Amino acid sequence: MLVMDPSSLDDLRELLGDFEAEMRHKNRSDGTIKLYRRHVLMLVEYLEANELPTTAPEITREHLRDYLTNLLERPNRRTGKALSPQYAHGVYRSLQQLWKYLYAEEIIDSNPFDRIEPPSVPEKPTPVPATDDLRALLKACEGTGHAERRDAAVIRLLVDTGMRVGELIGLEVESLDFAENTALIVGKGERPRVVPFGDRTRTALRRYLRVRSQHHAAHISALWLGRRGRMTGDGVRQMLKSRCKQAKIDHIHPHQLRHFFAHNWLAAGGQEQDLMMLAGWRSRQMLARYGASVASERAREAHRRARPGDQL
Incomplete structure (x- = not known):
């Protein structure tokens, strides 16, 4: 035994x-x-x-x-x-x-x-892409083919909602609600949340869905389709790398688009609690991390609006 x-x-x-x-x-x-x-x-x-x-x-x-x-x-x-x-x-x-x-x-x-104290990590803010670079990136996606319409929709949705790549590729066609202009995504820990998108993103998504209907894998539920079927996270990263090269701009990682979303939300005066809900964060520590590289810019703009010294 x-x-x-x-x-x-x-x-x-x-x-x-x-x-x-x-x-x-x-x-x-x-x-x-x-x-x-x-x-x-x-x-x-x-x-x-x-x-x-x-x-x-x-x-x-x-x-x-x-x-x-x-x-x-x-x-x-x-x-x-x-x-x-x-x-x-x-x-x-x-x-x-x-x-x-x-x-x-x-x-x-x-x-x-x-x-045991965790290893000290020097602060290294993630650079937020310039608006002009994102416009150039979208211009590189101009066209009526499947890849062009898909890539434009992917970029607009990432910028407009701040969703993670893992959440993006998990979307299905039925995840989109055009009556409300929202997408149902499943975040970390299998936690679902609904995120809204704007009219230009809606237009890009509708254009993509029209060409998607002609794809050989249109019968599957996944929203994003590549040459062989469902698009992967690596496929999204490779697409961005290729489009950045085509647009002749520095490489933009997908997560930088999430930072762009957070920075612009706060710069526009959006509420931090609302940002946490939209981004799927449970900890307020994430607010300090996202958009930190341009926090001083937001502070200067807030000062210009407040003009405290001019009140005297």
């Missing part, structure tokens, strides 16, 4: 499957769970390479702290450059979630992350 060593049940490799199941139960996205898995296995490799314990109760605060420090000194396997503080911070957050789970399951007696 095979008897399993009880301590092996607490090995991180054995616990990883249980942790993933718990994350699925909490509606974490597949992408987030894959990221957690990659970061946990990176830690296991480090522990094994340094002949350190991989059994959860035996892993100490010092082991984890040394590992996070090592990350900042480790070169990227592809570029050879040191890993960024942002990357180390992401690893910290992943491992923090695992140890929170281990403590909740009483696999460990105390949580070492309660006394």
Whole structure:
């Protein structure tokens, strides 16, 4: 009769499957769970390479702290450059979630992350695209073909709603409501929300739907279609890269369009609480992060409107 060593049940490799199941139960996205898995296995490799314990109760605060420090000194396997503080911070957050789970399951007696500070991340605001660049980008999409109509609609919808790429590609034809000019999207944690769009976006979407009806994959429910069927997130990123090159402007990442949306909402005097609802944020910390690179510009404009010194 095979008897399993009880301590092996607490090995991180054995616990990883249980942790993933718990994350699925909490509606974490597949992408987030894959990221957690990659970061946990990176830690296991480090522990094994340094002949350190991989059994959860035996892993100490010092082991984890040394590992996070090592990350900042480790070169990227592809570029050879040191890993960024942002990357180390992401690893910290992943491992923090695992140890929170281990403590909740009483696999460990105390949580070492309660006394480990996250890696310091220098503030690096995401640049907000210039309006003229976005106009040039849309001009590069002029035409009546499927790709041109689709790309124009994609760009306008991203700019007009601030939705994430993952939310964009999850849209179906029936997600659009032209009676209300809204789109029903499913955000992080499988949380649905309705976002409105303007008349120009409506026009772009209607034009796209007309040419979409002639596509060989028009029968599937996905809104965005590529050559082979459903358009992917990588397809959206590649499309933007190609259109930026065609427009002869610097590359614009899809997430910069989300920053553009947030910045312009706040610059126009939009309420922060409304922005949180539209963007699908639960934490007010996101308000400080999005559009931070042009926050000083908004402050100057607010001062010009208020003119406090001129009131005396």
